[in-house]
Amino acid sequence: MDYSAQPFAQVQPRRAVDAIMKQIRDRIQSNELRPGQKLPAERLLAEQMGVSRNTVREAIRMLEVSGLVTLKKGATGGAFLNDSNTAALSQNIRDGINLNQYDATDLIDVRLVLETYAVERACLHATDEEIDELAAIARQSKLAESSEPNYEQRLVLHMDFHRKLAAFAHNRVLEVLTEPLLEMTRQFHLKSGPAAGMETHELRARLVQEIQDRDPEAAKKILAEHFKALQDRLFAVTLHS
Structure with a gap:
C-alpha cells in the first residue's frame, strides 16, 4: 500500500481522539480518502499524528461505531472505509425514535416529500428495464x-418497491436518505x-403505470393517495392503542 501522500498532521494530546477523527473525516469529505480504501496502519498514523497507538486505536474504534470504517482481521486486514454509512445512520434515527424525538406522522410527512421527488425523477430518468423491474416487484408483492x-x-x-423507486430516480443522496426511513417504516x-x-x-x-407513461404529475397524485391511506391507518392504530 502506497502511503506516500501527504502525512497526517500531529495533534495535541488533549482531545486527540476527536482530532484524529476530524482529520480522517475531512479527507473523506475532500475525496482524498475514498470508499473501500484502507487507512494507514496504526503505527504509521501514530507516528504522523504524534500520539500513542492506543489513541489511534480508540479513534478508529469510534469511526467503526459511527459506520465510517470496517475493521478486518488477518494479514490483509486493517481499517477500511465503508461504501456507505447508511446502516449507522438508520440506527441513529431509530435510536432517536426510541427516545421519543420523532413520531410516525413526521416519518410519513418526510417520506412523502422525498418519494414525490423520487417519482418525478423516475418518470424522467428511469430506464424501461428499471420500470419493468419495479412493475415485477409490485406484482410479486400483490401475489x-x-x-x-x-x-x-x-x-x-x-420496502423493496420503495427502495427500488429511490434507486431508479438516479440520485445517490436520495438513496442514502431513503434507506433509514424505510427501516423506520418497517x-x-x-x-x-x-x-x-x-x-x-x-x-x-397505478403508480407504476403512470411512471411507464412518463407522467410525473399523475404519478405524484397517486403517490399522495398512497400516503393518505397510510396516514389514515396510522390514525386508526393510534386511536385504538
Missing part, C-alpha cells in the same frame, strides 16, 4: 398478499401489525 402468511416477509417486498408496520392491503397494491399498480 404475496394472499400467498405469503408471514407478514414480515411481505414487508420485505413492500419497524412501525411490525409494531402496528398486519392490515388489509389490497388498496395499497391497486395504488401501486
